[in-house]
Amino acid sequence: MTPDHPKVDWPRKALFDQIPLDIIVIDQDFTIIEANKQAQKTHPDWRGKKCFEIYHGRKRQCPDCSAVETFKDGKTRIEHTENTDEQGNIHHYEVHVSAYKDEDGNIPYVIEMANDVTDRVTLEQDYRLLFDNVPCYISVIDKDFKVVDSNALFRKTFAKEGTRYCYEMYKKRDKVCTKCPAVRSFKTGKQYTSLQVGVDKDGNQTHYVVTAAPHKKNGGAVDHVIEMSLDISEVIQLQEKLKQAEQEKLENERFAAVGQTVAGLAHGIKNILMGLEGGMYVVNSGLKRANNDLVASGWGMLQNNITKISSVVKEYLSFARGTETKAQLVNPVGIAKEVYELYKDLAQQSDISLVANLQEGIPDAPMDPEGIHTCLANLISNAIDACVVSDKEKNTITVSCSEKDNVIAYEVEDNGTGMDYEVKKKIFSNFFTTKASGQGTGLGLLVTRRIIFEHGGKVSFESVLRKGTVFRIELPRNRLPKVDTSEDNSEGK
Amino acid sequence: MNRRIEMGDNRQKILIIDDEPDIVMYLTTLLEDHDYNVVSASDGQKGLELAKTEAPDLVCLDIMMPKKTGVALYQEIKTDPDLKKIPCIIISAYESAYSFKGQAFRRLIKDDTIPAPLNFFEKPLDIPVFLGFIDDFLSKAKKNDT
Numbered sequence: 001m002t003p004d005h006p007k008v009d010w011p012r013k014a015l016f017d018q019i020p021l022d023i024i025v026i027d028q029d030f031t032i033i034e035a036n037k038q039a040q041k042t043h044p045d046w047r048g049k050k051c052f053e054i055y056h057g058r059k060r061q062c063p064d065c066s067a068v069e070t071f072k073d074g075k076t077r078i079e080h081t082e083n084t085d086e087q088g089n090i091h092h093y094e095v096h097v098s099a100y101k102d103e104d105g106n107i108p109y110v111i112e113m114a115n116d117v118t119d120r121v122t123l124e125q126d127y128r129l130l131f132d133n134v135p136c137y138i139s140v141i142d143k144d145f146k147v148v149d150s151n152a153l154f155r156k157t158f159a160k161e162g163t164r165y166c167y168e169m170y171k172k173r174d175k176v177c178t179k180c181p182a183v184r185s186f187k188t189g190k191q192y193t194s195l196q197v198g199v200d201k202d203g204n205q206t207h208y209v210v211t212a213a214p215h216k217k218n219g220g221a222v223d224h225v226i227e228m229s230l231d232i233s234e235v236i237q238l239q240e241k242l243k244q245a246e247q248e249k250l251e252n253e254r255f256a257a258v259g260q261t262v263a264g265l266a267h268g269i270k271n272i273l274m275g276l277e278g279g280m281y282v283v284n285s286g287l288k289r290a291n292n293d294l295v296a297s298g299w300g301m302l303q304n305n306i307t308k309i310s311s312v313v314k315e316y317l318s319f320a321r322g323t324e325t326k327a328q329l330v331n332p333v334g335i336a337k338e339v340y341e342l343y344k345d346l347a348q349q350s351d352i353s354l355v356a357n358l359q360e361g362i363p364d365a366p367m368d369p370e371g372i373h374t375c376l377a378n379l380i381s382n383a384i385d386a387c388v389v390s391d392k393e394k395n396t397i398t399v400s401c402s403e404k405d406n407v408i409a410y411e412v413e414d415n416g417t418g419m420d421y422e423v424k425k426k427i428f429s430n431f432f433t434t435k436a437s438g439q440g441t442g443l444g445l446l447v448t449r450r451i452i453f454e455h456g457g458k459v460s461f462e463s464v465l466r467k468g469t470v471f472r473i474e475l476p477r478n479r480l481p482k483v484d485t486s487e488d489n490s491e492g493k
Numbered sequence: 494m495n496r497r498i499e500m501g502d503n504r505q506k507i508l509i510i511d512d513e514p515d516i517v518m519y520l521t522t523l524l525e526d527h528d529y530n531v532v533s534a535s536d537g538q539k540g541l542e543l544a545k546t547e548a549p550d551l552v553c554l555d556i557m558m559p560k561k562t563g564v565a566l567y568q569e570i571k572t573d574p575d576l577k578k579i580p581c582i583i584i585s586a587y588e589s590a591y592s593f594k595g596q597a598f599r600r601l602i603k604d605d606t607i608p609a610p611l612n613f614f615e616k617p618l619d620i621p622v623f624l625g626f627i628d629d630f631l632s633k634a635k636k637n638d639t
Contacts, residue, residue: 278520
């Protein structure tokens with residue numbers, strides 16, 4: 001121990017002991033010659049010991065010792081060290097190493113002041129762990145778009161060896177991307193989010209939502225931007241699958257409609273068949289009885305049913321042929337207006353007022369205008385029939401067109417006869433007509449439903465006997481067919 | 494049966510209720526050829542009136558008719574003390590007539606006290622089966638009557 005080591009006396013002694021840092025003074029042999037109370041707490045047996053013994057359990061001087069350098073040049077240094085206490089807990093220290101100079105400028109002692117920064121380091125480690133393991137890509141870029149920090153997931157996914165710039169990593173480009181949210185963030189100091197498609201290390205397309213957040217040191221200009229990206233490739237894939245499933249569902253619905261058409265047709269034919277058989281029977285019976293009137297009745301039945309079957313077959317053929325929907329961008333309200341104009345006078349002739357209730361400003365939609373026209377005409381024509389046979393004094397039919405939540409809706413409402421349970425039950429599932437013979441083949445609603453299915457929509461109705469009926473066509477925009485361009489192409493040729 | 498003697502017509506009477514004139518014509522001719530007295534109605538309302546005034550031995554009912562459906566008419570006949578004993582058969586095209594047996598019929602007529610119809614026939618009719626059933630049933634009924 002050197003005899004003339006610095007005297008630490010009161011109040012300096014008090015300050016030395018009270019300061020919340022471990023302070024030791026070492027001589028050129030690294031022997032501790034003074035320790036404050038805080039340092040003594042953890043190392044009560046400090047006297048005569050070397051600093052490397054006490055703090056690092058070593059027998060020799062530490063290889064990267066800052067004190068060695070400070071003894072040489074007198075400069076203050078900060079080093080980070082860690083040690084393990086008796087309980088096995090690791091402590092982190094930030095150590096200020098500074099020189100004690102005597103009057104001749106020699107450095108006989110070095111003062112080491114150690115601040116226990118374990119809490120801060122643990123917090124930093126926790127943040128790093130979070131930063132690296134959070135399930136999104138994080139990169140910090142400077143004004144040149146150089147990635148200065150990034151998390152493990154980002155590096156694992158995007159950082160190919162030799163790449164330094166974010167556009168190289170995210171998109172394998174050699175210059176800044178167009179519509180880059182970081183560019184805007186640097187410019188305005190605000191946060192931006194956008195959907196991007198990148199390429200990962202292995203060349204796979206990656207969809208991600210990136211948020212560019214500005215980082216300002218000392219509240220001044222933006223010096224860095226933090227890019228946080230969430231991989232949504234799976235969501236996009238799911239979306240595609242969902243779209244496909246929707247398409248398949250639509251196809252199935254179409255098949256079901258065809259199946260019901262066949263069932264409906266069979267029903268119609270059964271009735272006609274019985275009429276034909278009856279006609280033959282009555283003719284034969286008339287001949288047997290030598291009753292000309294009966295023969296004439298039977299012949300009439302045959303003629304009547306042959307007419308019926310030919311009209312059913314014709315309508316069915318047009319139904320079967322017309323399965324192709326030719327969509328073009330048209331205004332949904334325009335179609336309703338057309339049909340309204342067409343039926344207004346016809347309704348008036350039967351003393352029925354036809355009212356149009358059309359929402360303004362519905363944007364154009366890809367639809368087959370002829371198809372939708374047919375549907376509305378069928379529904380209005382049915383409504384007129386329902387009103388004609390009703391016993392009410394005043395009949396009204398309201399045709400409306402509206403749009404809510406991207407669903408275009410048409411409604412045809414009448415206060416005619418309404419339908420009872422049996423009619424409602426059979427109205428779609430099995431095609432039939434309640435109209436007197438010769439007034440309808442029963443295909444109208446089936447055609448309507450088929451066209452609406454082709455448009456990805458649905459037809460529903462509510463009806464109360466003697467009160468009236470409302471038919472509703474709903475067409476979600478996202479299920480509408482694509483605009484058909486085949487005709488344009490053929491014209492072009 | 495007194496009325497029949499008064500009218501001088503010993504044939505059994507069948508009431509046909511169907512809105513399709515061709516079917517009425519067919520069944521009338523067919524059943525008349527087989528020695529039945531046939532009366533007919535083109536809707537449920539007229540059918541109910543005729544059931545009351547004509548006291549038929551059998552009713553052939555269509556299901557889908559304007560004004561009053563076959564099912565509603567059947568319910569009225571079976572709950573009317575004067576009419577409920579009249580046997581009814583159903584002739585229908587709009588669904589397989591066989592599905593009207595059992596559960597489907599019970600779905601339409603929820604009242605358990607109403608018995609199921611005597612039989613169901615699908616249009617177009619299988620004439621030998623249809624006539625065989627009617628002949629058999631009405632001849633038995635006649636025997637019991639006398």
